[in-house]
Amino acid sequence: QVQLQESGPGLVKPSETLSLTCTVSSGSISSHYWSWIRQPPGKGLEWIGYIYYSGSTNYNPSLESRVTMSIDTSKNQFSLRLTSVTAADTAMYYCAGWGGSTRPFDIWGQGTMVTVSS
Amino acid sequence: ERVMTQSPATLSVSPGERATLSCRASQSVGSDLAWYQQKPGQAPRLLIYGASTRATGVPARFSGSGSGTEFTLTISSLQSEDFAVYYCQQYNNWPPLTFGGGTKVEIK
Numbered sequence: 001q002v003q004l005q006e007s008g009p010g011l012v013k014p015s016e017t018l019s020l021t022c023t024v025s026s027g028s029i030s031s032h033y034w035s036w037i038r039q040p041p042g043k044g045l046e047w048i049g050y051i052y053y054s055g056s057t058n059y060n061p062s063l064e065s066r067v068t069m070s071i072d073t074s075k076n077q078f079s080l081r082l083t084s085v086t087a088a089d090t091a092m093y094y095c096a097g098w099g100g101s102t103r104p105f106d107i108w109g110q111g112t113m114v115t116v117s118s
Numbered sequence: 119e120r121v122m123t124q125s126p127a128t129l130s131v132s133p134g135e136r137a138t139l140s141c142r143a144s145q146s147v148g149s150d151l152a153w154y155q156q157k158p159g160q161a162p163r164l165l166i167y168g169a170s171t172r173a174t175g176v177p178a179r180f181s182g183s184g185s186g187t188e189f190t191l192t193i194s195s196l197q198s199e200d201f202a203v204y205y206c207q208q209y210n211n212w213p214p215l216t217f218g219g220g221t222k223v224e225i226k
Contacts, residue, residue, distance in 0.1 A: 044217055045207075060213055061213060101168065102167060
């Protein structure tokens, strides 16, 4: 059973860069398209983008100018960088695996809360 | 972008009763629609994909229906563990993948 674990700072200052890493364990990093999804406190879910093990990416157009995703297959990890953060970026950040149309987001990490504040 | 609208925002149901949740897409998404359940403090869990196919391990009391722009998630007899927030999500036209705003199912 593939498991995901997010890691990274819980507090980021405004205008700085948010950086998170997701570690894939008990499975192959080539098995899914790996996404980041966020959820502001008390609100709904927003897809940020995905990366495949080949390095190909696809981002939400609303965030594309600030988002970069990368993958390290040797470490079974993928990462998110979000630049120029504001308070609106405060959210629970989840990494999740997309297994295709028959396994949409069937794997989720537990999430990590990131607060943007000075 | 496909905008997904869920209704109602909150549904109050007694244990053992049926719950019917709706999801509407701004344009057709075919059958490329998933439903997720999220309990407090937890990540979402996949319930339904392809509009009507239950994911592995999902109890039979959960059923999905619909196609095009109108979708329904039905919980036939609510159990205590079913009180949660439910999200629909389309994967027909993307980026971006989009979610509905959620329906909270609470105890009446």
